[in-house]
Amino acid sequence: MKKSVLRSYAKLAIKTGVNIQKGQDLIITANVNDNYFVKYLVEEAYKAKARLVTVDWVSDEVDFLTYKNAKLEALSEFPTWKEEKLKYQVEKLPARLYIDSSNPDALAGVDQEKVTNVRKITGPIIMKYREQMENKYQWCIVGIPGEAWAKKVFPELSVKKAMDKLWDAILEVTRVNGDAIQNWVLHNAFLKEKTDKLNSLNVKKFTYKSEQTGTNFTIEKPECLIFESGAGKTISGIVYNPNMPTEECFTSPDPNTANGVVYSTKPLSVMGSVVSDFGFRFENGKIVEVLSEKPEEKKLLEKLISIDEGASRLGEIALVPFSSPINRTGILFYSTLYDENACCHLAIGRAFDDCIKDFDKLSEEEIKSVGLNHSVIHVDFMIGSSDLNIVGETYDGKTVQIFKDGEFAI
Numbered sequence: 001m002k003k004s005v006l007r008s009y010a011k012l013a014i015k016t017g018v019n020i021q022k023g024q025d026l027i028i029t030a031n032v033n034d035n036y037f038v039k040y041l042v043e044e045a046y047k048a049k050a051r052l053v054t055v056d057w058v059s060d061e062v063d064f065l066t067y068k069n070a071k072l073e074a075l076s077e078f079p080t081w082k083e084e085k086l087k088y089q090v091e092k093l094p095a096r097l098y099i100d101s102s103n104p105d106a107l108a109g110v111d112q113e114k115v116t117n118v119r120k121i122t123g124p125i126i127m128k129y130r131e132q133m134e135n136k137y138q139w140c141i142v143g144i145p146g147e148a149w150a151k152k153v154f155p156e157l158s159v160k161k162a163m164d165k166l167w168d169a170i171l172e173v174t175r176v177n178g179d180a181i182q183n184w185v186l187h188n189a190f191l192k193e194k195t196d197k198l199n200s201l202n203v204k205k206f207t208y209k210s211e212q213t214g215t216n217f218t219i220e221k222p223e224c225l226i227f228e229s230g231a232g233k234t235i236s237g238i239v240y241n242p243n244m245p246t247e248e249c250f251t252s253p254d255p256n257t258a259n260g261v262v263y264s265t266k267p268l269s270v271m272g273s274v275v276s277d278f279g280f281r282f283e284n285g286k287i288v289e290v291l292s293e294k295p296e297e298k299k300l301l302e303k304l305i306s307i308d309e310g311a312s313r314l315g316e317i318a319l320v321p322f323s324s325p326i327n328r329t330g331i332l333f334y335s336t337l338y339d340e341n342a343c344c345h346l347a348i349g350r351a352f353d354d355c356i357k358d359f360d361k362l363s364e365e366e367i368k369s370v371g372l373n374h375s376v377i378h379v380d381f382m383i384g385s386s387d388l389n390i391v392g393e394t395y396d397g398k399t400v401q402i403f404k405d406g407e408f409a410i
Contacts, residue, residue, distance in 0.1 A: 001167050003040075009142075009171065010040035012180040012244070014048055017140030018095040019240040022049035025094035029056045031101050037144050041097065054094075060106040060148065063272075067110045067118075075114065076121040086129035089137075095240075096139040101146035104334040107272020115271045116303040123307065123376030135354050138232075138240035143170055143337055152334050173326045173338065174245045184241065191229035195249045197410050198227040198319070201400055203392035206317065208262065208344075210388045217260035217282070219253045219317060222370060223395055224357050227251045227319075235360045247326060247341040250318035252351035255373035256285035258314050262346060263291070266332060266339050266382040270304055273297075274334060280348075287312040287348070305348060310375030316347035322384050322406030336380050343384020344403070349375035 020026055026045050030038045038055060045053045067075070107115060150162035157165065170176075175183040208217045229249045231239050263279035278301060279291035287305050292298035305312040320343050326333075327342040351372035353359060359367070390403035401409040 001164075005171065005176070006037055006040050007044070008180055009144075009174070009176050010037065010044045012174075012176060012184070013041060013097060013140060013142045014044040016181050016184050017142060017241050017244050018097050018138045019238060020045055020048045020050050020095050020138070021238060023051045025092050026050045026053045026097060027056060027089070027094050028053065028097045028099065029058060030099035031146060032057045032059045033146060034099050034101055034144060038099065041099075060103045060146075064107060064110060067107060067115060072114055072117055075118045078122055078125050083125070083129075086126065090129055090132045093133060093137040095137060098139070098141045100141055100143040100335060100337055101149060102335075103146060103148035104152055104269040104274050105148070105272065108274075110272065112271060112273070112300050112303055116307060119271075119376065120307050127376050135235050135359070138234060138238055140240060140242055140244060141337055142174065142244045143335060145170065149334070153331060169329055169331055169333075170338075173329065173341075184244075188230040188241070191246075191249065194408070194410075195227040195229045198249055198402075201392060201402075201410070202395045203400070203402070204395045205257075205393040206402070207391045207393075208260075208383070208388065209391075210263075210383075210385045212385045212387045213263040213265060213383070214279070215260075215262045215383055215385075215388070217258065217262045219259075219314065220257035221251060221253050221317070224370060225251050225253075225355050226357050228352070228355055232354070243337060243341070245326065245338065245341055247324045248318040248320045248345075250316055250352070251355045252372050253314055253317050254285070255310070255313040255315070255351065255371070258282035258285045261291065262383050264381045264383060265343065265385050267334060268339075268379075268381050269334055269336065270300055270379065273300060275300060282314075285313050304377070304379065307377055308375050310373045311349055311377050313348065313373045313375075314346055315349045315351035315373040315375065315378055316345075316380070318345050318347070318380070319390070319403065319408070320344050320384060321408055322386050322388070327384075339382055340380040343382050343406070344388060344390075345380045345382045345384065347378055347380040349373065349377035349379055 042053045145163045145166040147159050150166040154162040205220045227249045231241050233239050261281045267274050267276035275297040280287045281289040290298050290301045322343050333339050353367050386406045388406050392400045392402045
């Protein structure tokens with residue numbers, strides 16, 4: 001990949017993604033194999049007057065060996081130095097930039113019971129600190145190819161050709177080609193137009209139906225919840241883009257109202273293993289059955305939704321046209337960052353408090369009183385299809401066609 005392109009992508013991630021502020025710290029999380037790109041991110045961050053840039057290096061191979069060999073007791077320890085790092089983040093509010101190049105099958109072959117139990121034990125500790133930082137700092141996730149990931153997406157190609165092809169796809173759907181920053185100004189404006197229209201409808205209940213997949217599902221949204229998209233904003237008013245790419249208009253539902261069945265339309269990487277051809281049956285908001293004919297994958301999903309009480313309820317509904325740029329590539333990315341923006345999706349787990357209208361003006365007690373879902377996980381799964389129809393029932397009793405045959409009808 002040309003250095004000029006890498007620099008352009010890095011500048012986009014720093015200036016438009018996390019939108020680093022003068023004097024602010026930045027923490028980058030990246031795979032050890034990503035150093036060739038990370039150096040451009042660090043350079044751009046300092047150009048933007050960041051105070052200090054720190055890189056947290058990770059490794060799929062090391063994670064696999066650790067989960068394979070270390071005992072649960074050791075994996076579940078949360079030493080003082082880890083808590084001190086989180087306390088530092090609460091105090092300093094550094095921006096966070098995550099570089100996703102992971103192998104979708106990174107933990108395949110690992111005891112998933114162990115992985116689940118580690119998350120159950122350590123998740124609440126981490127969440128305690130994250131909640132203190134909620135909506136107070138900028139964060140962003142961008143992707144770059146990793147060799148194992150590229151070969152998963154393009155198994156018929158050599159490693160080099162697979163890497164090149166995945167790079168081309170990422171740059172295209174992330175709108176890096178041309179004037180990347182201006183491309184995102186225009187894209188965010190387009191997404192805002194859609195969310196403004198959705199919010200003007202004031203929909204109470206959504207009914208999803210697809211004959212292709214068997215999805216037949218309803219869910220409700222509290223009246224105080226609004227749709228958001230694209231750029232986010234911290235409580236202090238700093239605009240940033242958490243996901244690059246993004247095509248979704250999203251909100252959080254009432255976690256007690258989901259009823260019916262939904263089927264996934266794309267594979268999903270769950271705790272380091274890929275699952276596919278699955279669905280969920282909901283009753284009064286809770287998943288009461290995992291639908292899968294693959295015993296091991298069904299077991300893995302059952303473990304996922306048992307991590308805590310909120311893991312079996314929905315925290316997000318997101319609308320994405322089936323003709324989205326990502327879906328038009330015809331590529332199955334095996335990465336939630338990309339595949340969730342290919343078509344409509346839902347997410348089990350944690351809801352978005354900042355989707356509450358006038359969120360920044362509310363007290364903690366007022367936010368909690370809305371009753372949105374709470375969990376240490378947030379896992380998106382895709383349900384969009386070419387025949388998906390979504391009908392809304394508004395708070396003033398009207399019926400409106402929101403999606404018809406996989407596309408916006410508004």
